[in-house]
Amino acid sequence: METKEGSIYKEFPKPIGNYTVGRTQMDFKYTASDQSERELTALFFYPSDSSEDKSTAEYAFPEFHSLRNELLVKIGAPLGEQLFDSNFKTWSYDDLALSKQETQYPVLFFSHGAGAYPQQGTVFAQDLASAGYIVVSIGHAESGVYKLKDGRTVAMTEKFMEDLTAYSMEVASLIMPQPQIMTEKLGEEQAIKTSRQLTSAPQAVEFAKYAVLQSEDIRHVADRLYAMNAGDIESLFEGRLQLDIGMGVFGHSFGGTTAAIVSRDDDRFVGSVNLDGNMVGALDSDLKKPFMQLGTVLAYNTNAFLLESNSEDTYFAIIDQVTHGDFSDSMFTTTDLGSRGARDAMEQRDILTSYTKAFFDNYLLNKTLGLESLAFEGVEMIKKP
Template sequence: MIVVHILWLFSFLIRFDAKVKIITNITALIFLMIHLGFEGYRWQMGLTYILFIFLTVFTLKSFIQRNAEKAIVESMKNKRKDKKYLYILFIIIYSLGSFGLVTVMPVFQLPKPAGPFEVGMNSRHLIDESRHDSEQNVRELMIQIWYPAEVEDDVKDIHYESFPYEEWSGTMEFIFSAPRFLFEYLKYGQTNSIKDVAVSNQEDKFPVLLFSHGYGSTRMQSFSQMEELASHGYFVVSVDHTNDAAFTKFPDGREIMNQTDAYSYSFDIEDETDVKRRSRDMSYVLDQLATINDKDPQGLLTGKMDMDRIGIFGHSYGGSTAAQALLDDSRISAGINIDGPLHEPVASSGFEQSFMFILDDDYLYIPDEEIQYTNITPEEFQKYHDKITELADFHYKEGIKGDTFMLTFIEGDHYTFTDFPFLSPLLSWNIDVNQFHQVMNRYILAFFDHYVKGEEPDSLLRKEKKEDKFYYFRANIKNH
């Protein structure tokens, strides 16, 4: 559609016959109707919509009045040479602006899961009346459940869910203070999840993995990773930590935004209040999953979750939560921390279960130009950074009693572990995001397959040390 508009602009510059302009106009109209009818409008195309109206007016005018261009030139009192320069400048601006916007903020499709199962998805609204906080009368949580799905062989047209733009636009508003409508186009993104489809009968029941999001993020932050794990035979349950999440929307339409500043994270490993609350969220969700598994009010998940095989993982502050939950809840047999710090009391006591650290090579490092937005000085941050790095290394070596693993990525950054890079090529510059996620997910699957499913350890975990230009891996097998 944009290409046709550029050709159309050249037709005014080169002075094509009016009939050629009419044909181009009709072609542009056809593309516009197809775009709006099958894709829907999005603001990145706003310049093209406006240009279509103006060019249509000029085209009709030139068709009726052959000397329209001459009249315009006279009214502007410019020479034809000056007019051509203006046309060329406008064509360049339009081309760069239009192609730039749809390239930088594209409509995308999440990568296809590699596992043998289709992926189902279900959401639940949970109310914990035993707990209260300042923002809510009772503790309310939204959870998202992905699971191995059963799709009939004769089903030809599978309806996959759209990308969760409401949660993501709310998150982007919190992080960047940007209006939500700028991210409304995300609703055109495609996932690989089927809403409320039947659970697969290939196995009697499937193990459960809990996921905790990062500070000021959303339970939808790692959608593609949830799909990947579910496609390999897991129930994956992601929890919105209400008030700590950037944005939570409940089924009745209520919305709760995080009221703090995006940079107000506490750089203090002694500050255990929030991580303990998150850990209680995870234990409460496990309680509710057990109830749903006994008798699901929706008649969908009854008896399909193996509540004796449970793992947990999380990103950033969610990684801190995963570690805390392992200390607090003995039902969880293994956990993974994806680029998160360890807080007290885990920092001092450790725990018994097996654990994997998945870290960026710069492990939560913040440059000085970003530290100015936080509530600490560069010197205070350096002290904090040295401490969390020391703790991760200590617990990998001996502080955690179970087997421990350390997977460190040389490329990427803190947000590459999530779905953020799929939103824009600017967030994945010089990074092969698909390879990054494939490597990360292979190690996560190998870890949970062994320590949650009880399968024989994958060869990935048996290698005590592996290095390449992309990542390096270390294994500390303590329980031979």
Template sequence: MRLFEILIPLTLLLRLFYPKRWNIPLPALGLILHLILEGYRWQMLPLYAFTALGLLISLGELNPARPKSPTARGWKTLIGILILIVCVAPPAFFPIPKIPAPTGPYAVGTTTLHLTDTNRTDPYAPDPANLREIMVQIWYPAEAGTGTPAPWMTNIEIVAPAISDWIEMPTFFLDHLKYSTTNSYPNMPVSEAETQFPVLIFSHGFGGFRAQNTFQMQELASHGYIVVAPEHTHASVITVFPDGRVAAHNPNTLPDGVSEPEYDLAAQRLLEQWTADLQFVLDTLTLMDEMEPILRGKLDLDRVGVLGHSTGGGATVQVCAVDPRCKAGLGMDAWLVPVADEIIASGPQQPFLFLYSELWPKPKNMALFEKLFGTMGSPVARVTIQGTAHYDFTDLPALSPLAPYIGLKGPLNGGRVQEIIDAYSLAFFDAVLKGESGGWETGLEGFPEGVFVEGR
């Protein structure tokens, strides 16, 4: 909860225990300052109402006909406390999400690009003859400076209702996300501390969005990586283009109500599209390194890693298998059902790390993993993070402390989960792409929740 969201119930509590004339206006004053300085959100409506009701009751009691008995005052205080607890619950259980500050030595800049692939049409667009368009967000090591931090999500007035609908909640449910900011600063100059920085491509999950792993993107950028996250149009929760056009999620990307073979075929077609998206981004980065003003000359395209979550983890496997520009891969709860059969049979040969949650892996997916694992190059490893679920790899658990009870995370503390994911991600890419000595396992002994399952 924000400052005045805390002060309002505290002043109401003061009124309940110490009702004096001088403190009558305090809750209303706190509410007014909250609305001016912090802004309205629906979770505060019960507190707004209780504040107004308390003010009316207090004004009406300025000249009471006769003093209340101690018993009546006691009951009034008790009932007031119970109502206050109920009123505080919504903003406490659904706070403004906080993205943790990155720990690296670099400030973090961010920029967004709109790309059109003139060599591909989009089979998932309303008109399949349309060219494939994607939005891309980039986080990078930046020169330290001042400015307004970037929001967690751009076009939040469109994106938040789409996410609410995706998780089967009322469209207004996530309106408060408009107040959530990051630790990244738009269009800041790239750091001059290094001539070039290694590049990481991130692929989000099905129904996800490019900023779904902002905690991880910022952490990697703060340690000297340029992280590029395309949004897979029509398979993301929603995509908004700079001219205001909206590309809605297309349910036919992974259709319901079809046979398992039909579903698997649709999934393979989808992953082919995502793989092409990632390769197109890599192609575009070559031109950006020559032309894009912010990043010009800063992209080390000889040191490229790919990472992804869920369907994006499957895309990571597939693109690394077919594109030698990928030098390292990190899959987080990688969904392997859509990966092409020939890739399962031969596997990518680059260094690979697979992080799996404890609760998500399904027998079919893990059977495919074992086939794939046996064909992959070395080093390759699989680690299970105990006490985690599928969405623990994303920012989404920050939506509520109730996340473990509504399927958004496992029982392990969210901050601890992100610390583990960041540590493993950095150790792996630092070892492979930066050549840091000691191997990626070095320094991970402090995370007993990460259980090494198999590797070589």
């Protein structure tokens, strides 16, 4: 059982499933469509049968905050809150054997938020891995902060941070005359109009290029998974990845945006889940895949155009009493309680894990029971068609 002092947790909740959670890291290099050389990392969370008497894995590397703060100082931005304590306890164990209970395991990808880190969705990755999924969490070049296997650290680029700041200021200026967008669910017609206005703004259109590049990161690693499965790349996953059914992808904030772009553009992915991200780069897109957003009322008001443009099952869950950070590990790891919403972190985790798992159980594993029956107090689910 997790422990906490006051309202500050010291460890993640125990994962929901019966598997022990293994974790391993791999690094990748490739040339993106803009001809940039991208070096990224991936953390694999996977089902295992035993902890092998190992200690739990480190949550995230201690240098994260100093790297981020150095960049913020360079561009003249205020320092951010400390997102986690370096000693925060996980329920993952490094480099365990893959479970022998099943011949193959289905695959999901996770994409972190802008300026975040590949461990940002550990609470969800552990839950899903303990339930039988392999979750591949990407550390994105330019927008991520991570440590490569050889010990080198990677930080956000100044250009990314400057573009993010410009985009954020533009969004704030558009919302300022209409503050109800932050707190009130608009009628569907008004929400669709508002979402188009916000997503078509010049800085939003410019910033969308990063979602495309991050989607290429995921697609590149997906390519490598097929090679691993075939034994062309040495790994513990040879022959063990259930890729014939496709893959799923989800993410937090800008990672949720990225997830939808991946699903739209790559037929190997069956659908996507967006955890409170704005859908820049997808204006009026027909994703042609099932899509689910779990978010605040603001996220609904800024993404509602998908209710009209997406031709497949589209879900919007509006969750009350939460903040943007409550859709990531920050609901447990934050040291700034003022950044949290009023909803209990354990309850919020149960909502997000339950909906995410049910979505992929349904659309990836064809387990039709569960998704439509989910209901939580203070959560409004909108579904089209």
